[in-house]
Amino acid sequence: MKKAMSTSIKAVALATLCFSGSALADKVLLKTPIAFGTHLPALGTPIKWVSERIQPISGNTIKMKVYEPGKLVAPLEILDAVSSGKVNSGYATAGYWQGKMPAAALFSAVPFGPEAPEYMAWMFYGNGLKLYQGMYDEAGYNVKVLPCAIISPETSGWFKKPIEKPEDLKGLTMRFFGLGGQVMEKLGVGTVQLPGGEIFGALEKGAIDASEFSQPAIDQRLGFHKIVKYNYFPGWHQQATMFELLINKDTWDGMEEDQQAALETLCLASMTNSIAEGEAMQFEAMQKAQEQGVELRYWNEEMLNLFESTWLEVVEEQKKDPYFAKVWADMSDFRKNYQIWESKGFLPRNN
Known part of the structure; x- marks a missing residue:
């Protein structure tokens, strides 16, 4: 009996060790x-x-x-x-x-x-x-x-005035992140990279004219709506x-x-x-922004087409880096195949 109990105890101990590595x-x-x-x-x-x-x-x-x-x-x-x-x-x-x-x-x-x-x-x-x-x-x-x-998606920018045509961008200084910033540079916008905590002060002092940062609920926390009243969608850059x-x-x-x-x-x-x-x-933050006098605007077709065509120019420039070219090619192939599913599987969107 003692031998059997000893064997059982050893087995339990071994199992415990195995299952709690x-x-x-x-x-x-x-x-x-x-x-x-x-x-x-x-x-x-x-x-x-x-x-x-x-x-x-x-x-x-x-x-x-x-x-x-x-x-x-x-x-x-x-x-x-x-x-x-x-x-x-x-x-x-x-x-x-x-x-x-x-x-x-x-x-x-x-x-x-x-x-x-x-x-x-x-x-x-x-x-x-x-x-x-x-x-x-x-x-x-x-x-x-x-x-x-x-x-x-993020919003694609907070502006002090409406942006209806390409000329409205020229000469602006804007906080912008990532590859989208290179698009804006090509369109005559001077871009700077600022952390979120510094954007409000830069807008308030006039150091920058416009900014993108993140989603409506996050931008709301940072108070952009107190200074700039035109918030543009969609976030084509992100x-x-x-x-x-x-x-x-x-x-x-x-x-x-x-x-x-x-x-x-x-x-x-x-x-x-x-x-x-x-x-x-996001929807609650957007509703609140409207109550605070913010105009939620959707980019017109001319501006969206301009952003996209300019982005493709940026891609060609970035492809000079071999690893960028490698990743871009792989992602593009995946997206081309995914398009078969996306074009058939989802309901059309309403803006």
């Missing part, structure tokens, strides 16, 4: 500077959501401490800090690194590009994720990248915007497989949560 893993503290404040819905809230869940999901073997923008590392320095090991993780959007790697912008937001479902389809079931990691590897960055949030969790490669390689799986799974869940959060709050 995370209990044996080294504990990891991810110090995570972020590029967007956690007070900004769907922009900064996703990484806070991840940080609150990673500890129980990982069996208490991973903790994440989030540092608000500039508290530990400046937003534009996050990639270098994670790669060098100054910090072991960071949260931003790849478009911030387009000056270092032109293709990075294609993993952030693409003018006239895919909406969130198509973007995620290419990323997770096409070649997107492989090309995404390959970009960092080829450029010599010591990071593991995990797509960790996504939002749907039909979807993806955000990334960067992890130092040495830290990542030192993790157990179940720890890596916990982070991958939680980031995938965050993609779902962030798109749902963003979609849920």
Whole structure:
């Protein structure tokens, strides 16, 4: 009897170890500077959501401490800090690194590009994720990248006056992000890159004439409506915007497989949560903006055609970079095939 009990106890102990491998893993503290404040819905809230869940999901073997923008590392320095090991993780959007790697912008937001479902389809079931990691590897960055949030369209600009024709853009100074900024430059707009917290002051002082930043609910928090009253849609420059969790490669390689799986799974869940959060709050923010005297305007056909034709000129220039050309070709092939489904599977849209 004693022998049987001893054998049973050993079996239970062995099974417990097998099914709770995370209990044996080294504990990891991810110090995570972020590029967007956690007070900004769907922009900064996703990484806070991840940080609150990673500890129980990982069996208490991973903790994440989030540092608000500039508290530990400046937003534009996050990639270098994670790669060098100054910090072991960071949260931003790849478009911030387009000056270092032109293709990075294609993993952030693409003018006239895919909406969130198509973007995620290419990323997770096409070649997107492989090309995404390959970009960092080829450029010599010591990071593991995990797509960790996504939002749907942004507004395409706040202006002090109506923009009805191409000439109305010329001479304006505008805060603009990503590849869309290169489109605006070609159209005679002087663009600057400012963090969200500095845009209101720049508009108020007249340092800039116009700005785009994010979705209506986020722009509402930043108070743009108090200064500029013409808000233009659609967000042709950012039909979807993806955000990334960067992890130092040495830290990542030192993790157990179940720890890596916990982070991958939680980031995938965050993609779902962030798109749902963003979609849920835009209409209320737009209604409130109208009550505050904001005119919500849809670009006329002439302006949209101009933006798109100018964007294609930018693409040809960017394709001089071999990796940009490689990613663009793959994304374009995927989108061409996806068009068969998109053109037949969805109801026509009403503007």
